[in-house]
Amino acid sequence: MPKGMLIIDKERCKGCGLCIVACSHPVLAFSGELNRSGYNVVHMERPEACVGCGFCALTCPDVAIEVYRARVPA
Amino acid sequence: MGERMLLRGNEVIAEAAIRAGCQCYFAYPITPQAELLEHMAKNMPRLGRTFIQAESEIAAISMVYGAASVGVRTMTSSSSPGISLKQEGISYLAGSNLPAVIVNIVRGGPGLGDIAPAQSDYFQATKGGGHGDYHMIVLAPSTVPEAGELTMLAFDLADQYRTPVMILADGMLGQMMEPVELPEPIDVASLPAKEWATTGAKGRDPNVILSFDLDPEVLKRMNLALQKRYRQIEAKEVRYEEAATEDADILIAAYGTVARISKSVVRMARAEGIKLGLFRPITLWPFPYQPLKELADRVKTVLTVEMSAGQMWEDVRLGVAERANTPFYGEMGGVVPTPRRILSEVRKHAS
Amino acid sequence: MPVSTEKMVKVFGRPGSLTEARFTYCPGCHHGILTRIIAQTIDELGIVERTVGVAPVGCAVFAYLWYRCDVIQASHGRASAVATGVKRANPNLIVFAYQGDGDFASIGTAESIHAANRGENITVIFVNNQVYGMTGGEMAPTSLVGQKTTTTPDGRDPALFGYPIRFSEMIAQLDAPVYVTRQALYDTKRIMDATKAIKKAFTNQLEGKGYSLVEVLATCPTNWRMKPTEANKHVAEVVTKVFPLGDLIDRG
Ligand SMILES: Cc1ncc(C[n+]2csc(CCOP(=O)(O)OP(=O)(O)O)c2C)c(N)n1
Ligand code: SF4
Ligand code: SF4
Ligand code: SF4
Ligand SMILES: [Mg+2]
Numbered sequence: 001m002p003k004g005m006l007i008i009d010k011e012r013c014k015g016c017g018l019c020i021v022a023c024s025h026p027v028l029a030f031s032g033e034l035n036r037s038g039y040n041v042v043h044m045e046r047p048e049a050c051v052g053c054g055f056c057a058l059t060c061p062d063v064a065i066e067v068y069r070a071r072v073p074a
Numbered sequence: 075m076g077e078r079m080l081l082r083g084n085e086v087i088a089e090a091a092i093r094a095g096c097q098c099y100f101a102y103p104i105t106p107q108a109e110l111l112e113h114m115a116k117n118m119p120r121l122g123r124t125f126i127q128a129e130s131e132i133a134a135i136s137m138v139y140g141a142a143s144v145g146v147r148t149m150t151s152s153s154s155p156g157i158s159l160k161q162e163g164i165s166y167l168a169g170s171n172l173p174a175v176i177v178n179i180v181r182g183g184p185g186l187g188d189i190a191p192a193q194s195d196y197f198q199a200t201k202g203g204g205h206g207d208y209h210m211i212v213l214a215p216s217t218v219p220e221a222g223e224l225t226m227l228a229f230d231l232a233d234q235y236r237t238p239v240m241i242l243a244d245g246m247l248g249q250m251m252e253p254v255e256l257p258e259p260i261d262v263a264s265l266p267a268k269e270w271a272t273t274g275a276k277g278r279d280p281n282v283i284l285s286f287d288l289d290p291e292v293l294k295r296m297n298l299a300l301q302k303r304y305r306q307i308e309a310k311e312v313r314y315e316e317a318a319t320e321d322a323d324i325l326i327a328a329y330g331t332v333a334r335i336s337k338s339v340v341r342m343a344r345a346e347g348i349k350l351g352l353f354r355p356i357t358l359w360p361f362p363y364q365p366l367k368e369l370a371d372r373v374k375t376v377l378t379v380e381m382s383a384g385q386m387w388e389d390v391r392l393g394v395a396e397r398a399n400t401p402f403y404g405e406m407g408g409v410v411p412t413p414r415r416i417l418s419e420v421r422k423h424a425s
Numbered sequence: 426m427p428v429s430t431e432k433m434v435k436v437f438g439r440p441g442s443l444t445e446a447r448f449t450y451c452p453g454c455h456h457g458i459l460t461r462i463i464a465q466t467i468d469e470l471g472i473v474e475r476t477v478g479v480a481p482v483g484c485a486v487f488a489y490l491w492y493r494c495d496v497i498q499a500s501h502g503r504a505s506a507v508a509t510g511v512k513r514a515n516p517n518l519i520v521f522a523y524q525g526d527g528d529f530a531s532i533g534t535a536e537s538i539h540a541a542n543r544g545e546n547i548t549v550i551f552v553n554n555q556v557y558g559m560t561g562g563e564m565a566p567t568s569l570v571g572q573k574t575t576t577t578p579d580g581r582d583p584a585l586f587g588y589p590i591r592f593s594e595m596i597a598q599l600d601a602p603v604y605v606t607r608q609a610l611y612d613t614k615r616i617m618d619a620t621k622a623i624k625k626a627f628t629n630q631l632e633g634k635g636y637s638l639v640e641v642l643a644t645c646p647t648n649w650r651m652k653p654t655e656a657n658k659h660v661a662e663v664v665t666k667v668f669p670l671g672d673l674i675d676r677g
Contacts, residue, residue, distance in 0.1 A: 005430050016453030016646075016653040022613055039452065055613045057437040061457030062448055068433035098514050124513040128506070129539035136503035136536065140479070140510020143497045148514070166500045272495035272511070274518055276474035282489040284498035 004052025005068040006044055012064035015039035019056035019065060025049040028056060078255045083218045084248040086256070087151070087177055087241060088113035090225035095262040096175070097146035098124040100137040104153045105189040106245035107179040111151065131156040135163025135176070142172040143283045145271030147229050147262075151177035153245070154195050155186060157203075164238050165204030168300070169285025171270075173232035175225070176210070177241045179248040182408030190408025191244035191331055196385035199242050200359040207297055209304050210238040211311065212358040216334040218252035224356070226257055231311065233265065235303055242358060244381070246331045246410060304360075313356035314365055318344065322351030324375045324424050327366070327390045329355050331410065332379050338413045339420065348424040358386065366393035375399040375423045379416055382406065399423065440464035442473045446490045453653020455610045455643035456484055459552060460491055462616070463521065466624050467494060470631065476519045477511050479504040483525035484558040502533025505540035508547045519630055521548040526567040527557045530592040537592070544601030544635040548626045551593070551638060553607075553668065554645040562648030566590040569667055574648070589667055593640040597673035603629050604637040605673040609665065611644075611657040622672075629677050637677075642668055 006027075013035060019042055020028045029045035044050065052069030081089070088110045091099065099114045101107075111127070118125035124141070128134035134150045141148040152160060157178045167174050180195045182188040199212045211231050215221035221243060228239040272281045287293045315333075318340050319325065326336045333354040343350035353369060353376070355362050370376060376398050378387040387402045394400050403419040405411045442464035450456045467473050473494050480488035482501035489496035499507040504522035512520045522540075529537050529551045540547065556574055557563040563576040567589045571580040581589075597605040604626055608619035619641055626637035642664050644656035651659060 001432075005433055007430065012447055014452035018453055018653050018657070021654050021657075052433075052436060054437040058613050058616050059458070061450060061452075061454055061461075063439050063443065063457070063461045065437070066435060066439070067437035068430040069436045070433055098510065100510065126509070126513065126543075129535050132503065133506040133536050133539065136500065136506035137510035137513070139499070139503075140497065140507035140512075141514035142510075143507070144477075144511050144514040144518070146514045148510070162500055163503075170498075272477045272497055273515065274475040274477065275493065275495050280489075280493055281495045282498070283496075284489060286486065286498055 001070060002048050002050050003070050004050035005047065006050065006056065007066040007068070008042060009064045010035045010041045011037070012062045013039060013041040014062055015041055016061060017042070018059045018061065022055045022059035025051060078253055080251055081218065081254050082109055082249055082251050083221045083243060084109035084179065085113050086218050086222040086254050087225045089256055090222040091149050091175065091229070092117060092121065093257055093259040094226045094229040095147045095260050095265065096123070096149045096229065098137070098141040098148040099150065100126045100128050100134040101150050101152060102128050102131045102134050102156060104156045106181060106248050107151050107153050107177065109248070110177065110179070131159035132162060135160040138174045139163055139166055139172060142167065142174045143272045145268035145273060147233070149175040149177065151179070153179045153181045154183050157195060157198065161204035164210065165206050165208060166285055167238040168208035168210060169206060170283050171236040172238070172283065173236050174238045175228045175232055175241065176238055177243070180242065180244045182406070188408045189245060191246035191381060191410055192408050193244060193330060193332065193381040194383070194385065194406065195242065196358065196380070196382060199240050200361070208300060209359050210240050211235070211307060212240045212242050214242045214329040214356060214358050215247065216330050216354065218247065218250055219254045221247060222254055222256060235307055237303065242330065244331050308360040311357060312360050312362045312364070314362040315354040315356060316369070317352040317354070319351035319353065319369060321349055323349045323373050324377065324420065325351045325353050325369060325373050326377050326379055326416070326420070327353045327386070328379045329358060329386060332381055335411065335413055336379060336416060339416045342413060342417050343420050348420060350420055355386070361389045361393065363389070363393040366390065367395060367397065370394040370397035373398050375401065377419060377423055378402045379411060379419070380404045381410065440468045442467040442493050444491055444493055448491065449487050450484060451647040453644065453646045453656065454484070455554070455641070456552065458610050458616060459550065459641055459643065460488070462620050462623055463523070463550065464492060465620070466627050469624065470627055472519045472631070475517060476521070479508045479511065479520065479522040481524045481528040482559070483528050485523050485525065485552070486559065488523060502528050502531070503536050504528065505533065505549060506536040509540050509543070509545050512545060512547050516546070519627065521550060521627070523550045524552065525558065526551070526553045526555065526565045530590055531566045538596065541596045541602050541636050541638065542599050546630055546633060546635050548630050549638045550623065551640040552643050553640055554643040555589070555664065556645045556648045558645045558648055569664065591668065593638060593673055596638055602636040602638060602674060603634045603676045606638070606675070607640040607642065607668060607670050607673065609642040609660055609670055611660040625677065634677050
C-alpha cells in the first residue's frame with residue numbers, strides 16, 4: 001500500500017500544473033481528460049510513489065487536492 | 075427634557091450626535107465646521123467612543139463605511155470641498171444599504187471658493203452627488219435648536235431606511251450661537267438589532283456588505299430594492315414648514331439660513347401690506363413637491379431665494395408646475411442676502 | 426481506479442473557513458493559494474465566528490463568496506480605512522484587509538500608510554503581482570523596470586513612470602507597525618514561510634499588538650503571459666531581486 005493518497009476534485013482543477021512541479025517523486029501528470037470547464041485535469045500517474053507529503057495540495061491554487069496518509073503501524 | 079445651553083450650531087450638531095448614540099466619528103479638518111470636530115475630539119474619547127482625525131475625507135467616509143457595516147451609529151462631517159471627496163464613500167454607503175450621517179456645513183464654491191456661508195451644494199446633496207442611481211435623505215435646519223433635532227432624527231432615519239442621511243447647513247448656522255434645550259441621550263441598548271451587520275458569523279450564516287454584482291439582472295434587482303425604499307421615504311418622510319401662508323398671494327421658497335432670514339422679510343412685507351408667506355422645505359430630499367403644488371394653486375408668485383445660482387429653484391419649479399410665477403433671487407460666493415434686499419425682490423413681484 | 430482512503434488519515438483538506446464556491450481566479454494564480462492560507466489560519470486560530478474580512482476592488486473582489494466569515498467589500502484602495510472603522514467600532518472582531526498592489530500601493534496610498542501609522546490593530550495582506558490583474562494587465566506601481574504591460578507596451582520606463590515602489594519598506598519606516606514582512610508563494614518552502622507569517626500577523630492582532638502587514642509576491646500568469654510554472658520561476662529569479670523576501674520589522 002502506498003504511503004500517500006490523493007483525492008483530486010476534477011471540477012476544481014484548472015490544469016495549472018503547479019502541483020506536478022511541486023511533487024518531487026513524481027506522482028502527478030496531466031490526465032488528458034477535460035473537466036466541465038474544459039481544463040486538462042491532473043491525476044496520479046504513479047500513485048504508488050506518493051508519500052503523502054502534501055506539497056501538491058499546499059501549492060494548488062484551487063484547493064482541489066485532499067491528501068491522505070497511511071496510518072503508521074503502532 | 076435636558077438642560078438649556080448657549081451653543082453654536084456646530085457644537086449642537088456634535089452634541090446631538092453624541093446623544094443620538096453616535097459611537098464612531100471620523101473627519102478631516104475644514105472651515106467652517108472646526109468646532110464640530112473639536113467637540114467630538116474632546117468628548118468622544120471621554121465617553122469611550124471613537125474619534126479619529128482621518129488622513130482625508132475619503133479615508134473618513136471609508137471609516138464610516140466600516141463602522142456602519144458593524145452596525146454602530148456613525149457620522150462624519152465636513153464642508154463643501156471635503157464633501158466632494160466623500161462622494162465615493164456616500165455612493166458606496168447607499169449601494170451597500172448602510173446607515174450613516176454626513177454633515178455638510180456648506181461654504182462658497184466652486185473649487186476652493188471661500189469659507190463664507192453658501193447653499194451651492196444643493197444639487198450635489200439632493201440629486202445624487204456620487205455615481206449611480208441613489209439618493210440620500212437631506213435635512214436642512216434653519217436654526218441652531220433645529221440643527222440638534224434634525225441630527226437626532228438623521229440617525230433614526232438612517233437606521234430605519236438603511237441609508238446615508240445628510241445634514242445640509244452652512245457656516246452661518248454652524249457659527250451662530252443660540253440657546254438650545256438638548257434632548258436626553260437615547261439608550262443605545264434599546265435600538266433595534268441590525269441583523270445584517272458584519273458582527274462575526276456566530277450562530278448564523280456570514281453577512282456580506284457589498285454594492286456589487288457583475289450580473290446586470292442581479293444589480294438591477296438591487297437597484298429596484300433601493301428605488302422601492304426611496305418611494306417609501308418620499309411617501310412618509312417629507313417635512314416642511316409654512317409660515318403666514320393662509321392668506322398669502324406671494325410666497326418665498328427658501329431653506330436653511332435663507333429661510334430664517336426670510337421670516338423677518340415676511341414680517342417686514344406684511345407691515346407694508348404685502349401678503350407674503352414662506353414655504354420652507356426641511357427635507358430637501360425628499361422635496362415637498364405636493365404641498366408646494368397645493369400652495370401654488372392659491373398664490374400668484376413663488377419667489378425662490380437661495381445662496382446659489384438657483385439650485386433648489388429647479389425643484390420649486392417642478393413643484394409649482396406653472397401654477398404660479400416662479401422668479402428667483404440668489405446670491406453667490408458666500409454673500410448672505412439681507413432682509414432688505416430680499417424685501418425689494420418681493421416688492422418687484424407683489425402686484 | 427477507485428481510490429481507497431479507508432485505512433488512511435486525512436492530512437490536508439479544504440479549510441472549514443472556505444465555502445464550497447470555486448475561486449474565480451485564473452489557472453495557477455497565487456490569489457487562490459493565499460485565500461486558502463488565510464482560511465486555514467482562521468481555522469487554526471478558531472476565529473471564524475469573529476473574523477471580518479475586507480475585500481478590495483481587484484481580482485479578489487469576490488472574496489465574499491469564499492470565506493465563511495463576514496466580509497465587507499470596500500471601495501478601491503480604501504480597505505485599510507474600512508478595516509479601521511470596523512476594528513474601532515468593534516475591537517473584539519478580528520479584521521483583515523486583503524488588497525492588491527494597485528489597491529494598496531497606488532489609489533489607496535494614503536489610507537494604507539495612515540492605517541499603519543496609527544498602528545491600527547488589524548492584519549493587512551498586500552498582494553504584489555506587479556500588475557493590475559482585474560482591469561486587464563495595466564502597469565501597477567510595483568511593475569518592474571522594463572515590464573511590458575498594456576499601458577507600458579514598450580516596458581516600464583522609469584524616466585516616465587518611476588520605479589517599482591517598495592511600499593512595505595516605506596511602512597517599515599514608521600514607528601507604529603509591529604510586523605512588516607515580504608513573502609512569496611513560488612515553491613512549497615515559500616508557501617510554508619508565508620503561512621507562518623500570516624499566522625503571526627493574525628496572532629499579533631489577537632494579542633492586541635497592533636498593525637501587521639504581510640506583503641506577498643504573487644503571480645498573474647494571465648497578464649504576464651506566462652505559464653503558471655514559468656511565472657513561479659520569474660518570481661523566484663527576477664521579482665525577488667527587486668523585492669527581497671523576509672521580515673522588515675518584527676516588534677511582536
Ligand atoms: C475608483 C476606481 N478606479 C478604478 C477602478 C478600476 N479598477 C478595478 S480593479 C483595478 C486595479 C486592481 O489591481 P490590483 O489592486 O493590483 O489588484 P489585482 O487585480 O492585480 O489583484 C482598477 C484600476 C475602480 N474599480 N474604482
Ligand atoms: S502528497 Fe507529496 S508525494 Fe503525494 S502527490 Fe502530493 S506532492 Fe507528490
Ligand atoms: S495545482 Fe490544483 S488546479 Fe493546478 S493542476 Fe494541480 S490540482 Fe489542478
Ligand atoms: S488576472 Fe491575474 S491576478 Fe487576476 S485572477 Fe487572473 S491571474 Fe490572477
Ligand atoms: Mg495587482
